[in-house]
Amino acid sequence: MPSEKALPGNLPPAPRGFVGRQDELAWLAEKLEPSGDGRPVTLVGVGGVGKTRLALRAARRAGVAYPDGVWLVELSPLRAEGQVPVAVMEALRVADQTAGPVIGALCAWARDKRLLLVLDTCEHLLAECAALVADLLAVAPGVRVLVTSREPLDMPGERTLEVEPLQEADATALFAQRAATVTPGFVLDTTTRRQVTGVCRILDGIPLAIELAVARLSSHSLEELHELLGDRLRSRFDVLARDEKTGQGLPRHWTLRTTIGWSHELCAPLERLLWARLSVFAGSFTRRAAEWICAGGPLRADRVEILLLRLTRQSVVLRDPADPDRFRLLDTVREYGADWLRELGEGEAVRRRHRDHYRRFAREACSDWNTGRQVAWCERVFAEHANLRAAVDCALEDPGSRVALETVGGIGFLWRHCGMLREARLALDRVLAAEHEPGEGLLLALWSRAAVAVTQGHPDAAVPWAERCMDLARELGDPAAIDATGYVTLGPLVLTGRPAATIEALSDLPLVPVVSDWRGSGQLQMRAMRPLAHLMSGAYTEVDESAAELRALCAGSGELWTGAFVDAFIADADLAQGRTAAALGNARAALAGHRLMHNTPGVAFGIDALVAAEVREEDGDGRRAARLLGISRRAWERVGREQFSLPGRVAAREARERLLRDRLGDTVYEEAYARGLAMSYDEGLDYALRS
Incomplete structure (x- = not known):
């Protein structure tokens, strides 16, 4: 039996010590059996109660029964309609080349698979998620689906499990476990157990609330923490907990929100400001990105790193254990920061800075693409995928703008080369449906759209884009661009099995020195048409000659x-x-x-x-x-x-x-x-x- 680490799929490494939930895990083990009835299972509960952690724990345990893997799809970064099937396809690493509906391609791929799909954080996309799950399960009997959401999908056959806060003993154990990492040597004794139990009761046993409280042990003693929560926080709960007419108790989502608010109050003013501005990130982010996007006004760029590390010590920001330069916010913490950002009236301004940062990211990557840093850029594109998608969504709110053209053209080029063809095609189609002034931005977008069609093996779709691209390259009088555009004009000839016509067309394209930006990559792709055409026609000596020369060019750049x-x-x-x-x-x-x-x-x-x-x-x-x-x-x-x-x-x-x-x-x-x-x-x- 393979170990959890060896399981196929994309589950992240198991987090530090898992506490409790044994009854829930036993229930999930039964419902996720491959031999079961295949009904979708949804974990429902308030934010911060531990749905995702429970789902991942259960998925790891069930994974050995699924030879095609256990796959996590994180949906919280998605905002635009129609992105769920694409996100699932990308999480499954399906590099679909077809041009039909995404869900059709996904169902065709999954038809004979035996895998477990974990859809995490679905509450803002309930209808899309329900439709996708229904379509998948209708054609793929070996697929099982586990969902986390604040609300059920509300679809036929769905099984739901309400994820409750931790029982007192488990909540106390979680507090002690986390406290030992903040205060080495922390142990539960008669005195500390009473105080910890009191804190956990006030926090309703909600894991995220407990972790936020534990983080304050770096600046407060346990006794002080207990007193703060007992006097200040409890009094605030009492105000919220009783409705004058109904006398109903405090909803659990208010328990967490009030705890986050308490953590927010304990932050210094600039820490609060950074927290709010960090909420603009759709996924993880780097220190450099935080400095560029979040600095401004009283928050100087040279202070961002220090404040970011302070928020990390307070568990407001989490650091990626695999990459110390990457950080992220939990969804509930991000939501609180986003609300505060709106209160400050900065939401749109920071969102535009986020868009412009990733527009600049794409510009730098495209200008540096035909160099030895290509692989490094590719890895960065994968790491920033959620943020790049968010930048595209923001830019496409005005698809006819120069900003939209530059953002989508650059990111579309990168997505095409990093295998994200569906997203590239959809975004490029939207931006190119609008009218744009001739220029390099339009040239890059047209080339990228034509190249997507060639890569997907669709010559009829490639031709009109390639013709527009060549016309513009000639209008601009850019020899390297004309050279590069030869790739998308020759691609349809190769795809339709016409090597002789390809060789003839190549003779009409003057070769110019290869440049180091995206055009240079296109130039080399154009030159690759020659050995491919010779290969198709059986002229192997010519393949040897042209390919050897081209290989040296590629290696040199x-x-x-x-x-x-x-x-x-x-x-x-x-x-x-x-x-x-x-x-x-x-x-x-x-x-x-x-x-x-x-x-x-x-x-x-x-x-x-x-x-x-x-x-x-x-x-x-x-x-x-x-x-x-x-x-x-x-x-x-x-x-x-x-x-x-x-x-x-x-x-x-x-x-x-x-x-x-x-x-x-x-x-x-x-x-x-x-x-x-x-x-x-x-x-x-x-x-x-x-x-």
Whole structure:
């Protein structure tokens, strides 16, 4: 049985000590059994009561029964309509290449899967979440769904579990556990137990309220904390807790909100201001981003880091254990900060600063894309995905503006190269539906939209965008842009199987020096059309010559996205000319490059090249080749169209399968293939890259 760490999926590392909830975990273990009836399960409760932590604990325990993994989809950053299916697809790492409805592609992918999906924080997207869950469960009998929300999804068959505050003993244990990290040597004895129990009673046993109170032990003794809560906070509760007409008690969400308010009052004025402004971030954020967005007025940029660390010590801000330079706010704490920001009248201004910061981020990344920092930028795009999405949403409130064009064009370019094709296409379509003045911003948006269509394998969709892009590049008189736009004009020729026409068109495009920004990447992608066209026409000597020259160009600039494709073309030419050992090495190089750039179609093609080389190797390992075919199948499932539905590629795969069956026998082949199919995506890539 695999350990929790080895579970396929994307669950974060298990948090520090989990306390209590044994009855709830037992109930969830039964309801999440793969052999159960498949009804969705929703954990319902007030903010801060521990729904997410309970869901993740239960998911980890259930995960060993789901060979296709346990997948967390964090929905709190989403604001615009229609984003839920895309967010689920991205969390599942499905690099869908189709252009139809997202939910259709998602259901088609999930049809034969056995996985557990955790939809976290659904209360602001109830209808969308309910519709997605209903569609998924209708076609995918092996999928189970666990939801956390402040309200039920209110859909047929839904099972709900009200997550209550912790029982007194568990609340006390949680307090003591957290207190020991703030005050080393803290123990529960007769005196401290009484005080801790009193504090936990006042806080209604709500875990987040307890953690916020414990954080104050860095500046107050336990006795002082108990006194503060007993005298000041309790008196405030009493005012809120009794309605003059009904006499009803204090709702639990007010318990937490009042505790957060108490923490807020104990913050210094500039700490409160930073807390409010930090609420603009949709996901985690860096110190540099906080300085740029949150500074202003009395809050100087050189004070932000100090104040950020103070808020971290008070548990208002959480620090990422894997990356000490990244921070985040819990949803309930962010909501309080956002309310305070509105009270200050700064909401829109800070939101625009957030948009402009990530517009600048995209501009810097695009200007630096054709360099050795490409992989680092790709990783930053993934880390900032929620914030980039929020910046796009903000910019698209005025899709005809220059700001919208620059924001969406730059971010769309990055999303296209980092495998987020759906979001790139949707955002670019919206901004390009408006009229814009000619300029580099429009050029980048048009190129990115055409490139998305080429990458998705849709030549008819690419042509009009490519034509507009080329017309504008010529109007601007930019030689590097004209060169780069050759990629999106040639792409449809390649996709429709016209290598001769591609070679002829290449002769009409003058080659100019490659630049270091996004245009340079496009220039190299255009040059990659030549070895690909030669490969398609069987001119392998020409492939060797043009690909070797291009590989040197890519290596010299640090362009890995195109370079990995060139390695794959060379591997195919090696195979065609009987250079099997060289083909294996070049196929692994291509696969490693595509993996670094999160390029799922490239990864799938790379594994196919490895299979072909293993099959052709005279003393090759047939079982390994069969296992690689299973791994390839998993990779292509993420793409959505096996071998891009290219007849030659499909036929080649089928021929390799027949050859391996003949060589190994059906039983041995199917056993090895099944072992590859059962591997997680990352396990499969690790195996494929081993020589």
